[in-house]
Amino acid sequence: QVQLVESGGGSVQAGDSLRLSCVASGRTFEVFDMGWFRQVPGKEREYLGRISWNGGRTYYADSVKDRFTISRDNPKNPVYLQMNSLKPEDTAVYYCAATPKAYSTIQYDYKYWGQGTQVTVSS
Secondary structure: OEEEEEEOOEEEEOOOOEEEEEEEEEOHHHOOEEEEEEEOOOOOOEEEEEEEOOOOOEEEOOOOOOOEEEEOOOOOOOEEEEEOOOOHHHOEEEEEEEEOOOOOOOHHHOOEEOOOEEEEEEO
């Protein structure tokens, strides 16, 4: 098992920035990529991007690539999601996830999930 714990959510104003963190523990040797997703009630989870376990490669969904950055210094440190120029439509529960599969953007390929952290952006 891999345990994931997110933190850093909260309520901000439009235009603000926020950084989410995700700490992984357990059988992390299983993990190929770490991903970030978000979900609003009544909708599917939306893929935001992913980073390789060692932090060397990052990929982003077109919808957020100009405003969001995923980073990690090394495998012992958290994975971060830096979100800039936040908009009210970014309001969602944000999840980090881990997958043993390579190059996946599909939530069903992600085997392990954090509990989620709420981000609320007001106008």
